[in-house]
């Protein structure tokens with residue numbers, strides 16, 4: 659499978675790290691990005707071919723992954739439109755950008771799967787929400803699933819509007835987890851533990867608790883209650899969190915991310931011109 663990435667930044671690098679040498683040889687992956695240093699790093703690490711501008715290799719690809727920022731997508735799509743004679747599958751990973759707008763910018767090209775991956779793809783532990791536009795063949799849908807399954811799990815959606823909530827939960831989600839870990843580490847240090855000890859304790863706790871939740875037949879709330887002895891330490895922490903409105907703040911934050919996805923789509927898609 660020949661795959662081109664347009665944009666070789668953070669998320670593309672995570673996907674390439676998971677794909678190269680697994681789903682396909684690094685040499686079958688082509689990356690287009692304006693930054694030569696970034697391209698050199700990807701070529702050195704994964705054996706991919708590179709270009710600073712769209713070239714003939716793009717037209718030879720069965721799959722083109724659009725991995726630029728949402729604000730860059732319109733211009734990138736217009737530049738790609740003349741290179742689609744080979745009927746490639748276009749896999750967009752951009753937050754917000756609606757399929758209908760992308761298809762229009764591509765000159766009416768409909769073989770598009772909108773996806774929302776996340777950075778744990780780097781270690782094969784990503785999760786990707788996906789939705790196929792009308793012009794996608796069954797074989798292309800399968801190819802999209804194969805690519806994203808090579809870097810983690812996939813969740814197919816019937817309704818494109820749900821990609822904004824997916825973006826808010828799992829696309830942005832690693833950042834919320836890192837934020838919580840940072841706070842745990844800071845608390846550990848303020849309480850006298852070393853930086854290294856705080857890191858080890860916080861990371862092992864996150865990994866262990868999420869594995870336990872994934873493997874347990876019980877609801878997460880039940881697992882939480884099992885940690886919370888009456889009048890004990892966990893109880894003190896959870897009361898403090900409730901008083902500070904932590905849970906509601908998290909819910910509002912995720913909703914803000916989803917709203918931002920929708921807003922990006924509306925702003926950048928404009929009036930359909």
Ligand SMILES: NC(=O)C1=CN([C@@H]2O[C@H](COP(=O)(O)OP(=O)(O)OC[C@H]3O[C@@H](n4cnc5c(N)ncnc54)[C@H](OP(=O)(O)O)[C@@H]3O)[C@@H](O)[C@H]2O)C=CC1
Pocket residue numbers: 664665666667668669670690691692693696725726727728730734751752753774775776777829830
């Ligand atoms: N980061 C994440 O966790 C996730 C990101 N996404 C989506 O992935 C996309 C990329 O995000 P992210 O990787 O974080 O962003 P980055 O800025 O790290 O990557 C985008 C890359 O595209 C390059 N670029 C700009 N213009 C062009 C062009 N015309 N042709 C080719 N490459 C170009 C940029 O170069 P320059 O910097 O010089 O502009 C940059 O290297 C976004 O649409 C985002 O919504 C989706 C899921 C998760």
Ligand SMILES: O=C(O)[C@@H]1CCC=N1
Pocket residue numbers: 753825829830
């Ligand atoms: O922050 C963003 O907009 C992108 C989309 C999901 C994760 N990062």
